[in-house]
Each structure stands twice: as C-alpha cells, then as structure tokens.
Amino acid sequence: MKTDEKCEVCGKPATRFLFAAFVCDSEDCVQTARERRGGPGGHQKQKLFSKLSVEK
Numbered sequence: 001m002k003t004d005e006k007c008e009v010c011g012k013p014a015t016r017f018l019f020a021a022f023v024c025d026s027e028d029c030v031q032t033a034r035e036r037r038g039g040p041g042g043h044q045k046q047k048l049f050s051k052l053s054v055e056k
C-alpha cells in the first residue's frame with residue numbers, strides 16, 4: 001500500500017491503515033494505534049454501555 005499519509009505515531013510515511021489510524025511498518029506504532037483505539041472491541045463496548053444507560 002502506498003500513501004501520502006504519515007504515521008500517526010512517529011510521523012514516518014505510513015504504509016497501512018489499522019485501527020482507524022495510519023501507521024508505518026513499526027510494530028510499536030501498530031501497538032500504539034491499537035491502544036489508542038481501546039483494544040479489540042473497545043469502541044463497540046463503549047457504544048453498548050451508552051445505549052443501555054439511555055434506555056433505562
């Protein structure tokens with residue numbers, strides 16, 4: 001994948017789009033992007049909780 005975007009973690013040219021963020025080949029950057037997004041399913045859980053509190 002070639003892109004003009006920059007890695008959101010270190011600022012190098014990004015090579016892929018993961019966890020709603022552009023990242024480079026570095027594993028550290030991939031990990032950081034994953035943690036920023038809240039881990040697997042993190043966003044969905046948060047959404048579910050806010051929906052439940054509205055229905056109460």
Ligand SMILES: [Zn+2]
Nearest residue numbers: 007010024029
């Ligand atoms: Zn990077």
